[in-house]
Amino acid sequence: MKLRLLLSLLIVAISFGSYAQDAEGDDAKPQKEKKEKEPKEKKEKKPRPPFYDNKLPYIYVGGGNLSLLADDISDDINLYNTTNWKWGINGGIEHRTFSAVGFSLNFLYGWLGETERSPIETENRNIETEIMNLDFKVNVYLDNNLFINRASNWSPYLFGGVGYIFKMTHRADLLDSDGNVYYYWNDGSVRDRPKTPENLGTANVLDIDNKYETKLSQSYDGSKLATGAINFPFGIGLRYKFGRKFHADISATYYWSLSDQLDAYDNGGQTDHFLYTSVGFAYHIGAKSKKPDSTQFDTFDFVALDQADEDGDGVINLEDLCSNTPAGAAVDASGCPLDSDNDGVPDYRDAETSADSALVDANGVTIDPDFIVLPDTNAVAHDIIYEAYPSMEFPKVGSYYTFDKPEAEAERKELGAFEEVDRNGDGFISAEEITWAIDAFFEGELDFSAAKLHDLIDFFFDQ
Numbered sequence: 194m195k196l197r198l199l200l201s202l203l204i205v206a207i208s209f210g211s212y213a214q215d216a217e218g219d220d221a222k223p224q225k226e227k228k229e230k231e232p233k234e235k236k237e238k239k240p241r242p243p244f245y246d247n248k249l250p251y252i253y254v255g256g257g258n259l260s261l262l263a264d265d266i267s268d269d270i271n272l273y274n275t276t277n278w279k280w281g282i283n284g285g286i287e288h289r290t291f292s293a294v295g296f297s298l299n300f301l302y303g304w305l306g307e308t309e310r311s312p313i314e315t316e317n318r319n320i321e322t323e324i325m326n327l328d329f330k331v332n333v334y335l336d337n338n339l340f341i342n343r344a345s346n347w348s349p350y351l352f353g354g355v356g357y358i359f360k361m362t363h364r365a366d367l368l369d370s371d372g373n374v375y376y377y378w379n380d381g382s383v384r385d386r387p388k389t390p391e392n393l394g395t396a397n398v399l400d401i402d403n404k405y406e407t408k409l410s411q412s413y414d415g416s417k418l419a420t421g422a423i424n425f426p427f428g429i430g431l432r433y434k435f436g437r438k439f440h441a442d443i444s445a446t447y448y449w450s451l452s453d454q455l456d457a458y459d460n461g462g463q464t465d466h467f468l469y470t471s472v473g474f475a476y477h478i479g480a481k482s483k484k485p486d487s488t489q490f491d492t493f494d495f496v497a498l499d500q501a502d503e504d505g506d507g508v509i510n511l512e513d514l515c516s517n518t519p520a521g522a523a524v525d526a527s528g529c530p531l532d533s534d535n536d537g538v539p540d541y542r543d544a545e546t547s548a549d550s551a552l553v554d555a556n557g558v559t560i561d562p563d564f565i566v567l568p569d570t571n572a573v574a575h576d577i578i579y580e581a582y583p584s585m586e587f588p589k590v591g592s593y594y595t596f597d598k599p600e601a602e603a604e605r606k607e608l609g610a611f612e613e614v615d616r617n618g619d620g621f622i623s624a625e626e627i628t629w630a631i632d633a634f635f636e637g638e639l640d641f642s643a644a645k646l647h648d649l650i651d652f653f654f655d656q
Contacts, residue, residue, distance in 0.1 A: 251286070251288075254283070257472060258279070259305055284300055297330050298327075304323055304324070325358065325359055328424070351427075352427065355423070355426075358452070362408070366405045369402050373385040383400070412454055413457060414460060418457060426448050430442050443473075445468065446470075450465050507524070508524060627650065
């Protein structure tokens with residue numbers, strides 16, 4: 194008995210498990226279908242903003258002023274001393290890789306100089322250093338739609354990077370143009386002899402020519418001069434975009450050098466630096482002028498259209514008052530066919546030369562008035578009929594602006610129920626009377642129904 198019960202329970206459990214698996218299988222199929230990945234739609238490329246649709250870099254050149262900022266032989270006003278201002282030129286290539294960030298490779302060539310003036314005779318030195326520098330900078334543009342709209346012509350930017358002075362040539366101005374050595378006296382004068390009691394009355398005053406004729410291989414402190422130095426340029430600039438192809442820059446770059454020998458003197462103090470302020474111009478490689486939006490008129494040849502002569506009569510369409518003139522027909526200056534006998538039929542289809550004011554048919558042949566058969570004038574404009582046949586024009590009846598008829602031509606009808614509308618008792622309902630009837634109906638003075646008023650109007654037009 195127990196075995197039979199256990200077998201029954203086992204059969205029920207197996208059946209229930211099979212049913213559950215089938216149910217799970219049925220439910221799993223649509224789930225697998227849901228998990229199938231749909232093909233991704235390709236993202237449309239966003240259009241580049243103005244002045245940013247060129248993938249190629251641009252080249253630039255510039256020039257400006259180099260000012261040496263040294264601590265060794267400075268007279269403390271070096272930045273404002275015009276004798277220490279030297280020329281520099283630069284050029285390079287730049288690419289605005291992202292909306293707000295770009296990269297540039299820059300070459301700088303120029304001179305750094307410093308003139309020292311001191312009452313101490315041994316501390317009056319004139320130094321000029323020729324440099325060649327190559328630097329790599331990262332530019333951060335402020336016209337990135339966050340600070341300034343990208344479409345603006347103005348673009349301020351910041352930059353910083355690293356560079357290397359791969360050439361430094363030091364020169365000093367020790368001699369004048371005649372080869373005389375400079376001797377600095379403590380009274381501020383420059384003489385051709387040192388200050389000694391015997392030279393007080395014989396030494397000549399010299400002018401410093403700033404020629405920097407003497408090349409230095411050692412610094413003033415006796416150490417060997419370096420020919421290269423690492424530096425870190427950083428600064429600020431302002432760009433003006435003339436369009437897609439050109440732009441101009443003004444910028445100030447501070448070069449923080451790791452060398453203390455830019456002034457040909459190394460006292461073990463802080464390193465020397467210099468400032469480069471410049472103006473430059475750039476050309477965008479491969480940039481194209483913006484094309485206007487295409488229109489339906491782009492393919493039109495307006496010149497040919499102005500000179501077109503569709504009917505080939507020798508008069509262009511713009512001046513042709515009679516279009517579609519048959520080929521070979523003689524025309525006047527306005528492009529209209531000639532009509533020698535002035536009968537209204539052009540010569541190219543005029544069968545005869547008619548007498549003046551004669552009635553003619555469509556071929557220009559004179560018509561005998563006794564045999565004129567009038568056409569169905571309902572289908573022909575009256576002004577055309579009257580122009581061809583003036584005798585058919587009768588005096589106008591009534592007025593174009595009223596429905597009044599002369600008494601002689603008014604057909605009297607029995608007014609019947611509309612007799613009260615005939616206010617003047619002439620047996621005829623005039624336009625004034627029908628107008629009065631309509632006004633009186635709406636004002637409640639005329640005891641007519643809407644249907645009767647409608648019949649009155651029909652009667653008025655039928656009389």
